[in-house]
Amino acid sequence: MVLVDNGRSEMLGNEFHDMLRCIRCGACLNHCPVYGAVGGHAYGWVYPGPMGSVLTPLMLGLKEAKNLPNASTLCGRCEEVCPMQIPLPKLLRQLRVNETKVSRVPxxxxxxxxxxxxxxxxxxxxxxxxxxxxxxxxxxxxxxxxxxxxxxxxxxxxxxxxxxxxxxxxxxxx
Ligand code: SF4
Known part of the structure; x- marks a missing residue:
């Protein structure tokens, strides 16, 4: 049996642990104005939309996906429709804060x-x-x-x- 952790253990108990509740239903994608405008390929990895903008930096590292948390209007529709009540805008904001610690401001x-x-x-x-x-x-x-x-x-x-x-x-x- 092969277990792929991909940063999940790291998320357990830190400020992003709400994201572990994600069931990949895709509701946040379908209500996201950014996803509607740019489409799925623009997110560059397996998971697109708001959930991808949170998951990808957590799984690949912020250096690899630092632009994703910034590709959001923070309108809050994703959180409204999420059946697991994951506070996606709050997590995106926290990733932005973390990004300022690891990279220089452009x-x-x-x-x-x-x-x-x-x-x-x-x-x-x-x-x-x-x-x-x-x-x-x-x-x-x-x-x-x-x-x-x-x-x-x-x-x-x-x-x-x-x-x-x-x-x-x-x-x-x-
Ligand atoms: S709506 Fe919530 S549970 Fe569904 S994919 Fe998005 S973050 Fe995950």
């Missing part, structure tokens, strides 16, 4: 953090970016710098219209 995220701390600059930059990329992209990009992993198997939709904040402001004025 420069693109540092840049985003800079703009996020300066809201006025952020809004101007976002409006400029949407305007420019919308014109250049004409609907979608076949290749986009820094997004090669995405564009290798699908087009990247070009931003359209106005920023969320501009649309929100208009809505409030109506």
């Amino acid at each position: 420069w693109a995220l540092k840049l985003w953090a800079f703009f996020a701390k300066h809201p006025r600059l952020y809004h101007r930059f976002a409006a400029l970016k949407i305007g420019l990329l919308g014109k250049i992209g004409r609907g979608a990009f076949r290749y986009f710098p820094f997004a090669g992993g995405w564009t290798a198997s699908r087009d990247l939709p070009a931003p359209q219209g106005e920023t969320f904040m501009a649309a929100w402001k208009k809505q409030q004025e109506m």
Whole structure:
């Protein structure tokens, strides 16, 4: 008899032990907006969707699958539909915390953090970016710098219209 542990013993009793209740029913996949947009192959290993984004880093190690916990909007639909009541968003957040301990923060995220701390600059930059990329992209990009992993198997939709904040402001004025 061969027992494949794949990190399960490690999960027993640590902050991820809720994940051991997963019965692989797939309900979280079918309700996940990210899974619906990118499909199963994008997750790169056996388990896709929210359960894969938690399981894969735990089984292969965070270094191998560090992007998966970040590929989530944390909308919470997965937890709502999970028959085993696994707190998937909480586990994804914990993996993100753990990831910051084992890897360096990418420069693109540092840049985003800079703009996020300066809201006025952020809004101007976002409006400029949407305007420019919308014109250049004409609907979608076949290749986009820094997004090669995405564009290798699908087009990247070009931003359209106005920023969320501009649309929100208009809505409030109506
Ligand atoms: S809904 Fe819950 S039990 Fe079903 S696959 Fe997802 S995490 Fe596992």
